[in-house]
Amino acid sequence: MTRLAAIDWGTSSLRGALLDANGKVLEERSDARGILKVPEGGFPAVLESLFGDWLRIEGTRCLISGMAGSKQGWVEAPYCACPAGRVEVGRKIIRIDTIPGVHIAIVPGLSDEHDGVPDVMRGEEVQIFGAMSLTGLSEGLFVLPGTHNKWATVKNGRVAGFRTCMTGEFYALLSQHSILARTLDAAAPLDEAAFLQGVTQSGNGQGLLHNAFGARTLALFERMPRQELSSYLSGVLIGEELRTQSLHAVGEVVLIGSPALTERYALALRATGVATRTLGSEATWAGLYALSGFAVADNGNTIEP
Amino acid sequence: MTRLAAIDWGTSSLRGALLDANGKVLEERSDARGILKVPEGGFPAVLESLFGDWLRIEGTRCLISGMAGSKQGWVEAPYCACPAGRVEVGRKIIRIDTIPGVHIAIVPGLSDEHDGVPDVMRGEEVQIFGAMSLTGLSEGLFVLPGTHNKWATVKNGRVAGFRTCMTGEFYALLSQHSILARTLDAAAPLDEAAFLQGVTQSGNGQGLLHNAFGARTLALFERMPRQELSSYLSGVLIGEELRTQSLHAVGEVVLIGSPALTERYALALRATGVATRTLGSEATWAGLYALSGFAVADNGNTIEP
Numbered sequence: 001m002t003r004l005a006a007i008d009w010g011t012s013s014l015r016g017a018l019l020d021a022n023g024k025v026l027e028e029r030s031d032a033r034g035i036l037k038v039p040e041g042g043f044p045a046v047l048e049s050l051f052g053d054w055l056r057i058e059g060t061r062c063l064i065s066g067m068a069g070s071k072q073g074w075v076e077a078p079y080c081a082c083p084a085g086r087v088e089v090g091r092k093i094i095r096i097d098t099i100p101g102v103h104i105a106i107v108p109g110l111s112d113e114h115d116g117v118p119d120v121m122r123g124e125e126v127q128i129f130g131a132m133s134l135t136g137l138s139e140g141l142f143v144l145p146g147t148h149n150k151w152a153t154v155k156n157g158r159v160a161g162f163r164t165c166m167t168g169e170f171y172a173l174l175s176q177h178s179i180l181a182r183t184l185d186a187a188a189p190l191d192e193a194a195f196l197q198g199v200t201q202s203g204n205g206q207g208l209l210h211n212a213f214g215a216r217t218l219a220l221f222e223r224m225p226r227q228e229l230s231s232y233l234s235g236v237l238i239g240e241e242l243r244t245q246s247l248h249a250v251g252e253v254v255l256i257g258s259p260a261l262t263e264r265y266a267l268a269l270r271a272t273g274v275a276t277r278t279l280g281s282e283a284t285w286a287g288l289y290a291l292s293g294f295a296v297a298d299n300g301n302t303i304e305p
Numbered sequence: 306m307t308r309l310a311a312i313d314w315g316t317s318s319l320r321g322a323l324l325d326a327n328g329k330v331l332e333e334r335s336d337a338r339g340i341l342k343v344p345e346g347g348f349p350a351v352l353e354s355l356f357g358d359w360l361r362i363e364g365t366r367c368l369i370s371g372m373a374g375s376k377q378g379w380v381e382a383p384y385c386a387c388p389a390g391r392v393e394v395g396r397k398i399i400r401i402d403t404i405p406g407v408h409i410a411i412v413p414g415l416s417d418e419h420d421g422v423p424d425v426m427r428g429e430e431v432q433i434f435g436a437m438s439l440t441g442l443s444e445g446l447f448v449l450p451g452t453h454n455k456w457a458t459v460k461n462g463r464v465a466g467f468r469t470c471m472t473g474e475f476y477a478l479l480s481q482h483s484i485l486a487r488t489l490d491a492a493a494p495l496d497e498a499a500f501l502q503g504v505t506q507s508g509n510g511q512g513l514l515h516n517a518f519g520a521r522t523l524a525l526f527e528r529m530p531r532q533e534l535s536s537y538l539s540g541v542l543i544g545e546e547l548r549t550q551s552l553h554a555v556g557e558v559v560l561i562g563s564p565a566l567t568e569r570y571a572l573a574l575r576a577t578g579v580a581t582r583t584l585g586s587e588a589t590w591a592g593l594y595a596l597s598g599f600a601v602a603d604n605g606n607t608i609e610p
Contacts, residue, residue, distance in 0.1 A: 115509060118522040148484075148518065165514040166483070173478040178471070179453075204420060207549035208513050209470040209542070213453065217423040217469075237514070244512035 503540020
């Protein structure tokens, strides 16, 4: 392999990076054509239009993670059950032969189960492997904030288990579609004090269903400026999320995600005495690079590095 | 007073009843013109069009509760702070002289405050007074499920305090606008077993932000039929709401609301060992009747019964 076209193809957008044989990022691109915007059978054409020049470089492989491997995506890559590390995931990578002469493969997501209820991730497992590779950690709590946040416990270099929290989607629903939207400015910048006030409020034992209403009444009685309400609501939600995690024995959390989100989690975690270190898109590229050795050979067999 | 036109004018709809001098309901009407659908200055015309024949009966008074008394309503009737009973609320009833010759007054809502965060209700206080009048109770926990549920503690015949839970609105947001909407049938009838499974799930200590996602993954892995998912989600939400209440010393809860909602709360409460008794719209009419003695006289003074 001389080059790796590393692609994280999500629900609402996609990102790609061209890596050299040592995993160094040569170029990055992103686009709004997440899987929900790709017409049926349209994946090869979108890939070609966005990354065709990369794919035509001699010896380039293309490895895709994220929702492109879901039922609604390009080709379904069945979930790999936890505990799962690079090896288990690598063995379930699926080869796609849709574009002649181009070696394309797709990474499966992970599944877990608690009390008879399944849980899933697609794409975050790659970020976790990348973070492990970049930090050298083989144990720890890895948190990936987004629409559906993942809290993953890593042991012996494998994802031992994980849970999803719909915090990002709850924030979007409440700030855009609920009664709170009438008085709250969802586009206002983060106000740290209001955010931490929300985090504190979430610890009052009254639960999210009650505490979210505070963002309405604080506006109604003009107790908090309009510009601060979205930060307060964000704090109530993230505080609620942290409340349900077992953080008492955790010294440090590895945060992986966009700066705007990881900043909030770092603030809230620091307020509860937990240290953080933060990674961004470099974790995705490092994870796809780490898995690229497993890419399926032309004869269909998995090649382990 | 020979007749009372009792009106509960909410955000998205309104209901009215004509009561005789003894509080007996002679007729009921409802309409979709909640306060958000009334054009500016249009309240007298809507009232007239819906209840004009009642208002023209000699000696009829009209008493209005609900969001018609809010800032966005007909005339703002400032909140009455808890603890508050019939007397305190009665003294803050506001006379409206918009329609000549018709005695119209508007009931204020209640406010409360916890840890510097206010809470409010408008209309539910009337239902609580009505329920007290109908049951003879002057102590107890009164629960009013709806878009924004109210949990009110009554002591010595007054509302000592209350809290709002946005459970109804969360259910609407999640079942109609979230990723769960893709696999869930919000119109499916209640499935008691799936509902109680959701209630049980909510007690796992993982919080609503995680447990709501179960309604997605149970569908994804075909572990629960599509028809049962909305009941499961409803159980997760109502279970979460109950989890945050102090129910250990409560023998019985008085539920006030629509049969479709109170049925679910009765089921969930019974599952936790709490008995319930249920009231519907009769509580509204009894409450407005109980307050009608306080209706403001023509000279503007409150007349206490």
